[in-house]
Amino acid sequence: MKRAILLVALMLASPLAAREDPEWTACDFGTDPKAGLLATKRWFELGKEAGALDALRGNRSGWTNLAPGTRMPPLDACAKALASPDLTPQEWPRRVSLLQAQAAHRIAAGDAAGALKDLDTVAQVVPAAADPAEVARTTTVASDFLRGLAHAKLGTPEAARFYGRAAAARPWSGRVQGVAETLLAQVPGATAEQVAVAQRLVLIDVKGRERRARLRFAAGDHAGALTDWRRVRPSVTDVTTVYVKFPNSIVVGMPGFPVKTIDPARVGAAAIAATLAGDAAQGREWIAEAKTKTAALPPMGGMLAQMYDRERAIAELTRRLELVEVAEAHAAGRKDAAQSLLAAAAPLPDDDATLRLAALVRGQPVPPRTPAGEVDPLRVLVLLPRYEGKTGGGGGVGEVLMGGSLLRSAQAGRNSYSKSRGFFKAGGFKEKQLADGRGTTIEFIGDTSSALATEEMTLLRAADLAREAGKPAFVVLDKRDLQRTSTLTRNGTPMGPATPAGYVTQLDVAFVDPASLPAELRDESDRTIAVDDVERVLGPEYKPQP
Numbered sequence: 001m002k003r004a005i006l007l008v009a010l011m012l013a014s015p016l017a018a019r020e021d022p023e024w025t026a027c028d029f030g031t032d033p034k035a036g037l038l039a040t041k042r043w044f045e046l047g048k049e050a051g052a053l054d055a056l057r058g059n060r061s062g063w064t065n066l067a068p069g070t071r072m073p074p075l076d077a078c079a080k081a082l083a084s085p086d087l088t089p090q091e092w093p094r095r096v097s098l099l100q101a102q103a104a105h106r107i108a109a110g111d112a113a114g115a116l117k118d119l120d121t122v123a124q125v126v127p128a129a130a131d132p133a134e135v136a137r138t139t140t141v142a143s144d145f146l147r148g149l150a151h152a153k154l155g156t157p158e159a160a161r162f163y164g165r166a167a168a169a170r171p172w173s174g175r176v177q178g179v180a181e182t183l184l185a186q187v188p189g190a191t192a193e194q195v196a197v198a199q200r201l202v203l204i205d206v207k208g209r210e211r212r213a214r215l216r217f218a219a220g221d222h223a224g225a226l227t228d229w230r231r232v233r234p235s236v237t238d239v240t241t242v243y244v245k246f247p248n249s250i251v252v253g254m255p256g257f258p259v260k261t262i263d264p265a266r267v268g269a270a271a272i273a274a275t276l277a278g279d280a281a282q283g284r285e286w287i288a289e290a291k292t293k294t295a296a297l298p299p300m301g302g303m304l305a306q307m308y309d310r311e312r313a314i315a316e317l318t319r320r321l322e323l324v325e326v327a328e329a330h331a332a333g334r335k336d337a338a339q340s341l342l343a344a345a346a347p348l349p350d351d352d353a354t355l356r357l358a359a360l361v362r363g364q365p366v367p368p369r370t371p372a373g374e375v376d377p378l379r380v381l382v383l384l385p386r387y388e389g390k391t392g393g394g395g396g397v398g399e400v401l402m403g404g405s406l407l408r409s410a411q412a413g414r415n416s417y418s419k420s421r422g423f424f425k426a427g428g429f430k431e432k433q434l435a436d437g438r439g440t441t442i443e444f445i446g447d448t449s450s451a452l453a454t455e456e457m458t459l460l461r462a463a464d465l466a467r468e469a470g471k472p473a474f475v476v477l478d479k480r481d482l483q484r485t486s487t488l489t490r491n492g493t494p495m496g497p498a499t500p501a502g503y504v505t506q507l508d509v510a511f512v513d514p515a516s517l518p519a520e521l522r523d524e525s526d527r528t529i530a531v532d533d534v535e536r537v538l539g540p541e542y543k544p545q546p
Helices: 002-013 022-027 033-045 074-082 089-108 112-125 132-137 139-154 158-169 174-184 191-204 208-218 222-232 264-276 280-296 302-306 310-331 335-344 352-362 377-381 396-402 451-468 519-527 531-542
Strands: 238-242 257-261 428-433 440-446 473-486 499-512 528-530
Touching (some): 022 074, 022 089, 089 112, 089 139, 139 158, 139 174, 158 191, 174 451, 191 208, 191 473, 264 352, 428 451, 473 519, 528 531
Antiparallel strands (some): 440 499, 473 528
């Protein structure tokens, strides 16, 4: 209760509260407390990671007018907000935010050239006294992503360069790499930038190897894709949370059920890659293994049968076996046979690997799943960082709530890089040994930190612990990024909606010497992270400097 009272007091005391006019909200919805919390809630309800294509697409109407009663056209609102006398020179970060929001609205409206002019103005607004390193990691990263979107809308090849530069500026942020990965996938000929992003993702997230396998496959590197798939083990049984539908909607409040499943499309992608790389036997082996495991799964009863049909999954795996035959004929140069087998396999599954195989056999280019420039710039906007300065100049808890910094993944009131002290200081890091003895779990609770800062500080703590253990490197065994929420309850009954309360990153890591990896980690030789590389980039950002 005391914590709740403190938060309310900070909200009321915030100097921003008196200036949240409708035009500010309609331009940059991160400036309104109700709009900010609502938009954040909507974003997390999407259930998508930053790199998920569908999360960056869709109807913009719910993102441009989030606050009740706010119906001002966004570009008119931006012009009025930027002309406000309340926008003093000392509040240049807010002006930058409004300009970037205006650029996003221009891109959405088809005025990419106007958006580029707004972003040129952003560079002029940043004062000389601003921390250049922090500007490069926040303001410039956000502007580069928006510049890339503008160039994608214009159809120019510059989009890939700006996306790649933004990703390189935050190499240890999985979220930034995820946004870049998704956007680069829409730019023809961006292979070099895509590979660079994929290499970073492989280091910081074990799931990145599968994404790299798919990228290598898309780039025609079937042997490289096979190497990654062999380490991923595509026929492994995954534990998936499924939700009951009545008949086509998830029931609010209904708990999820953990169900063991196997994804036929995933197994098929690996099998096709193996076959095109010259190892059809491996592809058939993976499909056979997946069918055996699927047949051994218990049948889903009742309403759960809607979500996972075991027999249908086996039938889908059989269809992927037909595609292995197609890929084998194509790899052997039997073009007529491959085309006949492809026609016989119709209708084809609608997944990326199948579509790419069909394009190879037919001798046709593969169209992007989302045409360049179609990605919604306003959905990208909510993921971009803001300037905060070395001392947490975002304004602390009041800025997080009133300024909507949680909404924008912004750098607001950063937690210090220090240990968590339990109830009285939840924010910070703590660690414990894994139960199986393979390594250490590190958790960083960022109750006032952005998602980006929380993630990076967790990696920095892993580097510190590796050095303390006398090891020059570490391997990320698993990574979990979580969203904290706070709910007011009475006698155990929720009295209102959950509101964002910060972020948590958990890392399972093993401290290693790359020259002498233990037997169980030899397959991770391409995923070792040098302590010096992390500390060189993140140390000056988060640790006090002499």
